[in-house]
Amino acid sequence: MTFPALSIKDSINALVNWLVAHWGDQLHAVSDFLLQWLLVPLESVLRGTPPWLVLLIVAGLAAYATRDWKRTALWVGLLFLIGCFGLWDALMQTLAIVLLSTLLTVLIGLPLGIAMARNDRLRAVVLPVLDVMQTLPSFVYLIPVLMLFGLGKVPAIFATLVYALPPLARMTDLGIRQVDSEVLEAAEAFGSNRWQLLFLVQLPLARPSILAGVNQATMLALSMVVLASMIGARGLGEDVLVGIQTLDVGRGLQAGLAIVVLAIVMDRISQAFGQDRRQKLALSRGDAR
Template identity: 70%
Template sequence: MFPDNLTFSIADTVNTWVDALVTHYGDLFRQVSDSLLWVIVSLETLLRATPWWLVLLIVGAIAWHATRKVFTSLVIVGLLFLVGAVGLWEKLMQTLALMLVATLISVLIAIPLGMLAARSTRLRAVLMPLLDIMQTLPSFVYLIPVLMLFGLGKVPAIFATVIYAAPPLIRLTDLGIRQVDREVMEAANAFGASRWQQLFGVQLPLAMPSIMAGVNQTTMMALSMVVIASMIGARGLGEDVLVGIQTLNVGLGLEAGLAIVILAVVIDRITQAYGRPRHEVGK
């Protein structure tokens, strides 16, 4: 048995800190929660109100624009039609809304952080260990403070998803910018381009395949949080998976699980196609 005089606990300290945070900034968290909930509910309402055939047409058009392949676009549309055919269209739209909002927030946070990390070695040295922690820490651990700050529902699910999904995009944005050929940067510098012109005119366009790979990874990781998000009140396909597990309804869980896989395949094909150089698309 480990000696008692050598043990210690940080639980009380963390609890005190979280309680103080809720006491002093509770109103601010409530405002953020209400605003984010309005965005999620509005997007979900829009998706659910849009006719299913129009959603399929839009997705098919996006798929064709990304891949330039008619067959691939038809397969993507057919897979989504299959989800609707088994009666999971409403749940699919709920999951899609949750995932789109989480991915958008992740992109808005991760790409600027990746750009700053690529420009600052000190920031990168601080940021990388934090990203390691965010990726390796079990999601249930950071669900606890998020639930205390925002309660049950879609909002804590969004924040938990962002914490889990943003690190790959930060890393790949930083990596893509750092891997831009030095000779190209020297040529841009020789032509008198400012630092901002070099960043937005040279580095970001050349790093775009890496950044889009990061967006792809972030989207996939956001989708992998669907079932966990359902445990804290977020509805959607994850809810059916959870109910299937709890009630031993294998068929229900399998249908919802396959629907999540189909959504993952659709998004993966589209984001990967956008990540490839445009002259390679359609080959």
């Protein structure tokens, strides 16, 4: 059996070249804005903040979210251990990229999910795109991102955005669609317009699903740390990459454990913010028993 010759690589290359030729200045301006006005200031603040103050802030967030001092002490102790490894500065660099990537994901994914929930036609168009974004291997879309933005932290942020956006948009759409129709009818009976329904009824009731989406986006952003180091993003991923390149197993494993610790802390805190007060009390009582 002979397959007919078919290739899309020339068309894709032509599209990327056209974007670079006609939108290169605009893309460069976006890159400069993200780097100079968002990422560098955030990274400078995190790296310039005393470690004890960062640990105190994390302890406050964890204690407020979980109402559990034992788990709070454990997570703060794990972060303290990263500092003992000599990786605190790299941790702050990684945290800056993850926080900014997650923020951009929320700013795009949340309105997109709301629009999908309110428009079935838009949902039918966007869902296949999200499927492609979620299943496409990361190295595949790194190539056009590098072509458009070059090496550095900005392409790492955009690559992370592509990878982390689908879960948040899907969970937001799902959460809003699962709001009980009887609740919506009651709100409409009291004279609520569509915007009041959205902000006062649907979004508050969909909050657990939305925060679960934010949690997933954060975890996916962290999972891109090592890959982002391959295109110029520094941080903990760089130590893992250097450990691989130099066969320094100890260095790579140590940085990998630091990434795991950061992932655990961010995951548990973000999950706790998604739970209501009764769930937190039930969990704390279960731990006490």
